[in-house]
Structures are given as structure tokens and as C-alpha cells.
Amino acid sequence: MTKQADAPHDTTPSRTADRTSVRNTARDDADAREFEAYARTQDAAELQAALWASRSHDGLDAAAQAEFRTWLAADASHGPLYEALGHSLDGVRQLPAEHVHALKQGLKVDALQAAATAATSAAPAKPRQRPASPGRRAWLLDLGRLVPQAAMAATAVGVVGGGWLGWDRWRSQPTFEKHYATARGQRLNVDLPDGSTLQLDAATQAEVRLYREHREVRLVGGQAMFIVSSNPAQPFHVLAGAARVVVVGTRFSVRHMPSGIDAGKTTVAVESGRVRVSGAALRGAPGADAGIGIGVGVELGAGQGVTADEAGRLAPVVAVAPGGVAAWRQGRVSFDDTPLAQALAEFERYGDTGLVVRDPAVGAMRLGGSFDLRQVGTFAQALPQLLPVRLERRGAVLEVVGVAGQ
Incomplete structure (x- = not known):
């Protein structure tokens, strides 16, 4: 035929x-x-x-x-x-x-x-x-x-x-507006009306507003993965701390924590596509009419990341290891010369560790490595091999104490 x-x-x-x-x-x-x-x-x-x-x-x-x-x-x-x-x-x-x-x-x-x-x-x-x-x-x-x-x-x-x-x-009126929040240990996948997807980690808050000429998400606190549907006529903006990320369509993660590791800073890592990260002088309320002044920016490609401090100043661009973008999606967390107190606080975002640190000197001890968020017990058992500490039972919790003479 x-x-x-x-x-x-x-x-x-x-x-x-x-x-x-x-x-x-x-x-x-x-x-x-x-x-x-x-x-x-x-x-x-x-x-x-x-x-x-x-x-x-x-x-x-x-x-x-x-x-x-x-x-x-x-x-x-x-x-x-x-x-x-x-x-x-x-x-x-x-x-x-x-x-x-x-x-x-x-x-x-x-x-x-x-x-x-x-x-x-x-x-x-x-x-x-x-x-x-x-x-x-x-x-x-x-x-x-x-x-x-x-x-x-x-x-x-x-x-x-x-x-x-x-x-x-x-x-200037948004066509879609919604606030999303996850609790301790909870994750949430959100499909937006524009075809984009947000993956929110535990203890994260995000405000989403879609306008006729652009899309906007304010990451109030926590970390999220963005899978943005491409639309050149409607750029996608992410506001986090003193940083603004602008894209058309790509996959990237943003982290902004009010406390803990890198408190007040904003970290962006790109999995695919390209994004532009700028320092933003926030002079008003959230939204398209907030009066946001854009500072000096950098363009990131796949496998690259950058951190903005509280004032919007950008650190040098760094390479991100494969699989290192939003590693929390695979249930992992990585530390690099991180104080023990902050490392424990990061674990606590996902559940009760049963560990406490009362000695500031012990809390300031630094460690590194990649750990399974679902295996807190394994992390606790590994601490005496990683740091000069021991675990002592104090009622319902284990206290991490320093080892004398070490």
C-alpha cells in the first residue's frame, strides 16, 4: 500500500x-x-x-x-x-x-x-x-x-x-498564587499549572506566584529542586535570601537556611541547562513589584554552583560533583569541614537523632563525609571513629562528649 x-x-x-x-x-x-x-x-x-x-x-x-x-x-x-x-x-x-x-x-x-x-x-x-x-x-x-x-x-x-x-x-495580578510548606522529615512534589515541578525538602517553605509575563517562587527557608518548563516569554525567577535566580527552562536546586549550615546564605547548583544568579538588594515585600535591585550576576551551566552571602555578594563558581545536586533526594547529606553542632542540626531536620551536644568545644569539632539520612544510628556509631569523642547515655538521649587528652 x-x-x-x-x-x-x-x-x-x-x-x-x-x-x-x-x-x-x-x-x-x-x-x-x-x-x-x-x-x-x-x-x-x-x-x-x-x-x-x-x-x-x-x-x-x-x-x-x-x-x-x-x-x-x-x-x-x-x-x-x-x-x-x-x-x-x-x-x-x-x-x-x-x-x-x-x-x-x-x-x-x-x-x-x-x-x-x-x-x-x-x-x-x-x-x-x-x-x-x-x-x-x-x-x-x-x-x-x-x-x-x-x-x-x-x-x-x-x-x-x-x-x-x-x-x-x-x-501585575498573579494568575496563580499558593504557599507550600513541609514539616520535619516530610518531602513534597508540587506540579505547577505552567508545567514546572517543585521538589521541596523537609522543613521548607516556598511562596509561588505565576504572572502573565513571568513566574516567581520565593524560597522562604529550606531547600528545593526546580524542574522548570521552558517558556521564553515567561521567565522563571527564584528569590532566596539576597539572591535571585532567573531561568527559562532547566533543572537546578536552591538552598537557603535561616540557621545551621551556611546560615543566611543561598546556594544554587545546576543539574542541567543554564541559570543566571544575581545578588538582589531587597527593598520591599515579595512579588513582582517588590522593588528588587539586581546586582552583579554569573551564569551557571550543568555541574556548576555558586553561593551568595547575606548581602548578595557571590562567591567564586565551583564544580558540583555528579549526583551532588540536591543529594537529599537520594536520602543523603554531605559535610565538608562542618561543625558537629551544625551537622547534627541538619540531621534533625529529618527526624530525632537522639544525640545532644552540650559542650561548645565538642560542638565546634569539624567533620566531613557523605551520610545516609535514614541511618542516623550508623552516623552516631561512626562519630567516635571520626572525632575524639564518645557517646554517653543520659536518660533518653546520647550525649556526645570529648575524650580527655585527645
Whole structure:
């Protein structure tokens, strides 16, 4: 039986452009529907305040001033809302002049055409070029209906600042937000809506927020493995301590502990792909609008790692041994010239060791090696061979004490 050949795939520029236009149109329509739904959930007085704040910036004629005073007098909350929205628009007004001009020109054309259509509804509508951001412009035109129809075009032009504010506020809202936490000895695999996976170690907390233009995880404390689904249009950010990790798609681990081994520091190790690690000057709350200043960064490939201190300063890049990335996934922990007290604290993250150290000099003794987290008894038995100590029973616990003369 002869297999019929597939039809040739048309890759001419015009067809490619058509397909791109279809995809963009579908995305714009989805944005329009989502933004209109968002606008409907907002307080009408706030939207009107944004409208008046924007119109007032360009000046009001006598009739508009009278209307404005009537609106202010209608409710005691209108004045404070107007002042707050006016201050919020200050940032919008710092946009480059050419951007504002382009927005106003586009809005003016849309508004005039909408007004003309309303005035001559019996006449067939003429096709026109689709706006780049129909959702935002549609919302702006809806705001225009808050005032008389004759002023719609002027309102649409004047509300560009308020429209930008509303659009920007909508874009800044996360589409997914959740806090994850594991208890002592517990591990958790989390499948995120974007196709990425988080593997959380014991005693770990992570805050996940997915935005329309980027993805973000704040590792509050603990350690996690990140398996990131590739999406160049939506970079993946991990914030941990004073460090920021930015990737598109890869596998890497991040450790940040408030106490214990490397307390306050953040360690990143890459299993596959590439990540960029930067020091971050945290000046605000978690989230996309936290005001995070990015410092000097390094790019890591597979088998590489780096540590950032509490101030975001990066140590030299180091090689990570095969299997050394997130070794806790295999139930192992490694120590390298680690104080005994910190080594025991690391074991305690996974369960009760039954070991105590009361002598600071013993707790400061250093050891190294790789150990099975599930074999705490084996670790305890090995201590007298690794360090000048012995184990003494003290009720329900074993105390690690120094050996005199050694």
C-alpha cells in the first residue's frame, strides 16, 4: 500500500504572517475578555476617580469643572480617591513622550470611530485595523460611556493615564498564587499549572506566584529542586535570601537556611541547562513589584554552583560533583569541614537523632563525609571513629562528649 505524501507545508512569509496574526488576534481577544472581567470587579468610584485624575491633568473647561465638583460632592470618599489616583498616575506620566503620543493617537482613532458608529448606526461599519491592545482600549471606551456620548472621544484620549494604570494593575495580578510548606522529615512534589515541578525538602517553605509575563517562587527557608518548563516569554525567577535566580527552562536546586549550615546564605547548583544568579538588594515585600535591585550576576551551566552571602555578594563558581545536586533526594547529606553542632542540626531536620551536644568545644569539632539520612544510628556509631569523642547515655538521649587528652 502506497503511503500518500503529506501536503507541503507553506512557509511563505505572507502565510507565516497570517498565522502569526491569527495567534496574536486570539491572544488579544483572550486578554480583552480577561481584562474586561477584571474591570467589572473593580470599584466604580475608583474607575471614575482615575478618569477625573487623568482628565484634570490636561485641564477642564467650565462645564467639566462644574461636573467634577458635582462628582466630588456626591460622596465623601470621592475626594480621597481622586487624590490617591492622581498620585498613582505620576509614574504613568513619566512614560516617554513618543509612547504616550502613540497611545493617544490610537485611542483617538478608536474613540472617534466608535462615536461615528453610534451616531450612524444604520450605516454599515467600515473595516479598520485591529488595535494592538483591544482589551485595554475597549475598557477605555467603556469608561468613556460614563460621560455624555458627545465627549466620548475626548474622554478616551484624556483617560490614557488612567487606562494605563488599570491595565498595569491588571497585568501585575498573579494568575496563580499558593504557599507550600513541609514539616520535619516530610518531602513534597508540587506540579505547577505552567508545567514546572517543585521538589521541596523537609522543613521548607516556598511562596509561588505565576504572572502573565513571568513566574516567581520565593524560597522562604529550606531547600528545593526546580524542574522548570521552558517558556521564553515567561521567565522563571527564584528569590532566596539576597539572591535571585532567573531561568527559562532547566533543572537546578536552591538552598537557603535561616540557621545551621551556611546560615543566611543561598546556594544554587545546576543539574542541567543554564541559570543566571544575581545578588538582589531587597527593598520591599515579595512579588513582582517588590522593588528588587539586581546586582552583579554569573551564569551557571550543568555541574556548576555558586553561593551568595547575606548581602548578595557571590562567591567564586565551583564544580558540583555528579549526583551532588540536591543529594537529599537520594536520602543523603554531605559535610565538608562542618561543625558537629551544625551537622547534627541538619540531621534533625529529618527526624530525632537522639544525640545532644552540650559542650561548645565538642560542638565546634569539624567533620566531613557523605551520610545516609535514614541511618542516623550508623552516623552516631561512626562519630567516635571520626572525632575524639564518645557517646554517653543520659536518660533518653546520647550525649556526645570529648575524650580527655585527645
